[in-house]
Amino acid sequence: MVFSALNELGDSIIAWADPDSAFGGYTKGWPLTDFASAISIAIAYFLFVVIGSRVMEKRDPIDPYPIKFLYNVSQIMLCAYMTIEAILLAYRSGYSVIPCNPYSQENPPLARLLWLFYVSKVWDFWDTIFIVLGKKWRQLSFLHVYHHLTIFMFYWLNANVLYDSDIFLTIALNGFIHTVMYTYYFICMHTKDTKTGKSLPIWWKSYLTLLQLIQFVTMMSQGTYLFTSGCDQLSVPIAKVYVGYIFSLFLLFLQFYIQSYMKPKKKKVT
């Protein structure tokens, strides 16, 4: 009952993005592509953040080291796979970096990978679980929760409506950044001196955020070019929302970059 009402809502979102049903259908029935599943996961995630932090407030922090360890390895491998596969699929399909590559509704070479990319955004939720369990409240920022939640919902839409063509660039760029990011996290698990308890600095930490900013600019350029060049091979409403949405992420990450790396650091009073 509730599920079918939710799926109706999902159908109207899809109809808005793709009024002529020109860009969807192929992935119908694939796991987690229905709106009811997606929004349930999103709500469960949000409730976990709210309730989980309440519960943890009164408890000792938990550090599930073995799970974190394997999780980082799994993410490094998965993200590296998606990056290279996106590039190879684009190459084999004769795509260029310039937008308006041919879109295939019925036989989309990218659909399977895009679906995996979408589902990998659920796997990313472990980041938040570790933060809440470890009581690292400083990391549980608006940026963090907003980013995880909205990326997931945005790719629910993509998995339903725009599962081919230019979207390969997003997977390649984002997959690459995530590979580097999880490699960074994994390295951090090895740089703590057991005697002094101090972590060694990693010189390229700030470059990671910089890479993310460059990624967003590239994505926005691609999206803007798409709907200004008169390309009608792809869903224009989605391209527009995509650019606006990526811009919101760009601003939040820029704010983070400035706060973390450009403001003079307060010296500790000794």
Next chain:
Amino acid sequence: MVFSALNELGDSIIAWADPDSAFGGYTKGWPLTDFASAISIAIAYFLFVVIGSRVMEKRDPIDPYPIKFLYNVSQIMLCAYMTIEAILLAYRSGYSVIPCNPYSQENPPLARLLWLFYVSKVWDFWDTIFIVLGKKWRQLSFLHVYHHLTIFMFYWLNANVLYDSDIFLTIALNGFIHTVMYTYYFICMHTKDTKTGKSLPIWWKSYLTLLQLIQFVTMMSQGTYLFTSGCDQLSVPIAKVYVGYIFSLFLLFLQFYIQSYMKPKKKKVT
């Protein structure tokens, strides 16, 4: 002239491995699949080791940090890609871990990936270049050179004759171990304390060699099962040589494992 003579030699190796021409042909003409190219690369590699170490003996060690840095990232990504792609291709082709999966000579789902795996063995040669430039003679062992050289030549044969079916397991296993190995190398680039100059220990270092040993045992079991179970879908001569060859690697790695982790360490005289 020399090249065609070499290629004739290559053809007779292929004819030995596949007398009925039942397992080859699809990859003919692909880059580096001819014997002349492969053996030239192998000889160049060997000459580099011999001449390179002579040249470096009288010079200061060189540490090409930026190249090493990017190289490790490239290997982590490439190996992770090959691992996951091998598993996905096997899954989509309906393969099982038990040997004697159907072999396709004309339309082999695995051929392209196997070719990439073969070529990636050239990319592995950078390991040796870094060792010679850095004058880390202790690492320039017989095991190291033998391993790099023979693996490359063995997969030249596979790229020509046995490019489908059960070989997926080798790519998945070896790709995974190499992902972990290059991640280990990359982590090591971040664990040196700039003040004390000491590297932090990585607790799972010895497990890496153990993983490699388990990998070899799995490979030998698969190969042995193949030619004892009466499977005629695959080249039996190659399977036999494969098991013998992997056994030689197993012994060398076992020796390394015992020497490195099981012998009592000599205490430094203080």
